[in-house]
Amino acid sequence: MPRLPADTLAARRAEILAAARTAFAKFGFEGATVRELERETGRSRGAIFHHFPDKEALFLALAEQDAANTAEVVSNGGLIAAMRRLPNLDPGWLGVNLEVARRLRTDPTFRADWQRRIDAITRSAQQRLAAGQAAGTVREDLPVATLVTFLRLVYDGLAVHLAAGAPDPDLEAVLDLVEQTVRKDGQR
């Protein structure tokens, strides 16, 4: 095939990404064999690796999509909003998230790159909380850094729970508890 219009190409790329997400979520990075990627994308090795230099690049592209999404939600609605969104997400998204965490451990290059994204999200959350303190909605007896760390802990824990497939009936109540914990007027 010849030079295709840019949007067609982008669509093709997106298709492959979506299918790869499913595969990575189901089997993990190592477990998602190229053969499996072929099956899931419906395209050949040649096609896949025409669009991405290798499996790693495919994975990183997915991780970046996720990070960007999360960053936007956090920036718009804060970390708790991001938590409330988690259960409604494509379970594949969570699985890939899990894979990211796993790879952070063993791949220092990836870790360095990833840290920038985490930092961006953290900063964004801090700004929101500081603004909340100024507006009198967020408790002021603790530094925002501590509150953000707390929220990130809960966020990641929730992501793991959902990724592991645990259906949590208490979820709403727990998120309410978390929210109260950071509010100024959190009642008991």
Add this chain to the structure above:
Amino acid sequence: MPRLPADTLAARRAEILAAARTAFAKFGFEGATVRELERETGRSRGAIFHHFPDKEALFLALAEQDAANTAEVVSNGGLIAAMRRLPNLDPGWLGVNLEVARRLRTDPTFRADWQRRIDAITRSAQQRLAAGQAAGTVREDLPVATLVTFLRLVYDGLAVHLAAGAPDPDLEAVLDLVEQTVRKDGQR
């Protein structure tokens, strides 16, 4: 063949397990090749597979050790005590536990087996909290189930954070915050 006394045999098994833990922590499940396990254990392929049917069994045996340890700590000191213990553990191994999470999603057999361990820990935590409520140290405006879910979320989130290698200076403050959140007289 020189059937060894049962305790020697158990010791051998334990040696292999310990070495395997190191290897898994360093390289992850898939990254810890059998060759690496040989190097780390100082024993040959045959010896390893004599004591464990396959790599997976080795991994699960380790995961079970962990689950048992955690269960004991939770039973003695509660989930928050378990959290305070986490930073002292090998972060590499904490990361490996993420492999468990993925397996939970995709392997129903494993999930059923593992759920029993989680349930045990959950139940134990619930009992402690209920006792706390009776003793007037734990808030009573929320069901213990909600509190336990909350604590488990934080626990898992903390494990992920530590596994990812993020050194968190706020950690103590955050754990204090978590503790206050479940206490009856949590001050602001």
Add this chain to the structure above:
Amino acid sequence: MPRLPADTLAARRAEILAAARTAFAKFGFEGATVRELERETGRSRGAIFHHFPDKEALFLALAEQDAANTAEVVSNGGLIAAMRRLPNLDPGWLGVNLEVARRLRTDPTFRADWQRRIDAITRSAQQRLAAGQAAGTVREDLPVATLVTFLRLVYDGLAVHLAAGAPDPDLEAVLDLVEQTVRKDGQR
């Protein structure tokens, strides 16, 4: 499509051939990937395969160029003149000719085709030597066939040496020796 004038087309073909020669010389036949040929020719996959059915054809076309050149040199100046020319050629390409030797062993079709070219060179050399005998400059105690075989052996040996990159300071002296060996009045 804009069918180009025949000479433009031939020039394009020649360009590709020249670039391919460079690539083959640098990396050998198998080492010169089509991607590398693209890079070196500055043309796309499609363009290359538009002019040549496959990589093999490209290679053989180059080999035939060489054979023709050599045939002409031999015809004009004899095998020893051809030897004296060898050091000025691209050693890389000389090495690639070793690929021809292997192909000769294992591909009977190719061998039959190639033999014609060798025969032409051999015949031409024989004629020159016979003429030399008639003129009294070439020794007559041995049949020309033997002398030609001798010279071809040295020629090929020299090609291998140069291809292997051995810079031989003795070269001139050796070629003088070879020349004396076939001359009538070869002095000691």
Add this chain to the structure above:
Amino acid sequence: MPRLPADTLAARRAEILAAARTAFAKFGFEGATVRELERETGRSRGAIFHHFPDKEALFLALAEQDAANTAEVVSNGGLIAAMRRLPNLDPGWLGVNLEVARRLRTDPTFRADWQRRIDAITRSAQQRLAAGQAAGTVREDLPVATLVTFLRLVYDGLAVHLAAGAPDPDLEAVLDLVEQTVRKDGQR
């Protein structure tokens, strides 16, 4: 299978080497696919790469065998004796020889390693010729270095010819000519 006696292992290794020689001779280094090596050796990938770290090592082991053989023949009987031996050799031997020459070009590491062997053979040939000069059987009007270069050229040329499968009826006569060329009393 367990630890085998050393000689059994050596025999196994030798079997693999012999079969690999055939494959390399027929298809060249790159052309001798691992699948082909499996077929020819009658052993599995696992077995082959248990004895040799990779294809390269297998090839180098063969090349070293050849170099050692040649070195011994040259050391005992000189380069011309080595030439006379060439036509009687396993054609595979020659094919591998050809592959060595091809790889000298593109692999500098291999080249450096190989040069030592060539030097050893060259030195050995020089000593023989010097001794011949002292004994009055080798011509003294040319330095031994030149004579050795000459002989090596012919040797390599002959190897290529035979490897290419050219049946040379003149061979004996040519070798006689070569021998006369280096003898003191070479008659015309």
Add this chain to the structure above:
DNA sequence: ACTGGCGGGACGTCCCGTTGAT
């Protein structure tokens, strides 16, 4: 005339687990 997306098939490597031999 030329492009490049793509198929699909090996490639060499390596890995896990079996098994016969100590």
Add this chain to the structure above:
DNA sequence: ATCAACGGGACGTCCCGCCAGT
């Protein structure tokens, strides 16, 4: 109980050539 020789499969990569499209 332990060892290592081995089978055999699958891995990610990459390569060549086709052909639909410009």
